[in-house]
Amino acid sequence: MENFKEFIIEGRDAFVPCLSLDCVIFGFHSGQLKILLLKMRYDELWALPGGFVYKDEDVDAAAARILRERTGIKDIFLQQLHVFGDPNRSDSKRNKNILEKDGFENGQGDWLTERFITVGYYALVDFSKVELAIDYSSEICEWQDLTSIPSLIMDHSCILKTALERLRKEINYQPIGLNLLPAKFTMPELQSLYEAILGKKLDRRNFQRRMLGYGLVNRLTETRKGGAHKAPYLYTFNNEKYKQALEEGLQGGW
Incomplete structure (x- = not known):
C-alpha cells in the first residue's frame, strides 16, 4: 500500500x-x-x-x-x-x-x-x-x-507502564544492555543505563563488582578519551556469557 x-x-x-x-x-x-x-x-x-x-x-x-x-x-x-x-x-x-x-x-x-x-x-x-x-x-x-x-x-x-514494569522486573534476573548500548561502552555508562531503567541510584563499586563477577563484560585496553577526568576503560559484552545469562538467569536483584 x-x-x-x-x-x-x-x-x-x-x-x-x-x-x-x-x-x-x-x-x-x-x-x-x-x-x-x-x-x-x-x-x-x-x-x-x-x-x-x-x-x-x-x-x-x-x-x-x-x-x-x-x-x-x-x-x-x-x-x-x-x-x-x-x-x-x-x-x-x-x-x-x-x-x-x-x-x-x-x-x-x-x-x-x-x-x-x-x-x-x-x-x-x-x-x-x-x-x-x-x-x-x-x-x-x-x-x-x-x-x-x-x-x-x-x-x-x-501499555508503556506495563512495558516499563516488565523491564524493571526482568533486569533483576536477566542481563540488560546489549541491545541498548553501542559495541564499546564504559562502566559508568552501563551503570547509568541500569539507573535510568530502575529509577534509582546504585552503588558504583558494588555495581562494577557484580558485573565483572557475572562475566558479562570484557574490559578492553582502550579508554574513553576527551573527558575532564581520568579516562575510563572501555568494555564490550561477552556474547557467550550474555546469552547464557539470558537462558539461565542471574542471581540476586538490584
Whole structure:
C-alpha cells in the first residue's frame, strides 16, 4: 500500500479484523531512557508505534515488520508483552473524525472505527542505529525522555507502564544492555543505563563488582578519551556469557 488512501480503502480486506499491535521501543542516550513516539495527525496527542497484521502473516513477524518500518533495524530485541482488550480502549470517535478530515465517506475505512484488541510488545534498540520514520497516521516520529512523556492516545500510557514494569522486573534476573548500548561502552555508562531503567541510584563499586563477577563484560585496553577526568576503560559484552545469562538467569536483584 503506497499511500494513506490506499491503506484505508484496502485495509479491511488486507488485515486481520479488530486486531492491532502497539510497541514500546526503548532507547538509551545521554544518560536518559528514551521512548519512541509518534505525533498523530489532526491531534495534539502522541502514540506508541503500531500497526496491523496481514491475514497471512504471523503476529510476531508483523511486529518485527512494523518496527523495521519505524526504526530501520532488522535484527531487533522484541518480546510480546500483554494483550490489551478493554472494551472501551478503542477511540472510534477520534478515528471517525480523522477519516472525515481526510475526505473519506460512504463507509470507506469504517473498519478503523470498530473495537480493536491490541497485542503489546516491547523492544530494546541501539539509539544511534535508529532511522526514524513516520507512518500513515502520524506527522512526527521522535524520541522522548521517559521522565517527560506527553499525553498519549487511548490506553498507550497503560501499555508503556506495563512495558516499563516488565523491564524493571526482568533486569533483576536477566542481563540488560546489549541491545541498548553501542559495541564499546564504559562502566559508568552501563551503570547509568541500569539507573535510568530502575529509577534509582546504585552503588558504583558494588555495581562494577557484580558485573565483572557475572562475566558479562570484557574490559578492553582502550579508554574513553576527551573527558575532564581520568579516562575510563572501555568494555564490550561477552556474547557467550550474555546469552547464557539470558537462558539461565542471574542471581540476586538490584
